[in-house]
Amino acid sequence: MSNDIRSRRHFLRSAAPAALLAAAPPAPARKPGAPKDEKKEDEVTPTEDLMREQGLLKRVLLVYDEVRRRIAAGADFPPDVVVGGAKIIRSFIEEYHEELEEKHLFPRFRSHHTLVDLVDVLEEQHKAGRRVTERILALASGGLEATGDKKDLAAALESFTRMYAPHEAREDTVLFPALRRLVSAHEYDALGETFEAEEHRKLGQEGFEGMVPRVADLEKTLGIYDLKQFTPR
DSSP states (O other), X not given: OOHHHHXXXXXXXXXXXXXXXXXXXXXXXXOTTOOOOHHHHXXXXXXXXXXXXXXXXXXXXXXXXXXXXHHHXXXXXXXXXXXXXXXXXXXXXXIIXXXXXXXXXXHHHHHTTOSHHHHHHHXXXXXXXXXXXXXXXXXXXXXXXSTTHHHHHHHHHHHHHHHHHHHHHHIIIIIHHHHHHHSOHHHHHHHHHHHHHHHHHHHTTTTXXXXXXXXXXXXXXXXXXXXXXXXOO
């Protein structure tokens, strides 16, 4: 191959990338000070929203477990902790989270003839849980002074945690993942907006974020907030 041909090919190879770059349209510049699209970065999906709310429920169940342990051991505990936990269950779980499921999730599964048996059991457990919460509130608010009150409270706490531990586990691993396959992308996004609007309407602007420190205060009162203590040695 002649030197002229080699020189010409070398020139074409080196010049091509520069020519392509020159021909490409410039990327649109963001105006100085223009806000970034933070909505996409901070967006919580409907299933993520439901699962983190279930996490809050789980933390209250741990509070119930600790109170039940103390009753069995004959140890003291403040009844107000039980009242506080039950009120969070009532307002956040029963009157908000479960109503979302009953209004926006369960009907969709039934209309698609999907997981109907599971949905029926879950809804029946919602009703049962509300009855038990009422019992827990009545016992704890009364001061637990009558003979047998603490024993009755321990039984109510046990029945609640025994039901809700598998209840939320089945929702997290079966029901919620199936929702994404059941609805369109548009409907899925719309559900997220609906959940957010309902959260603010029923719980105020703080919503979930305001409930987390309330649960943490209950844990601190019982001395179970420090996660390290649960690590096996």
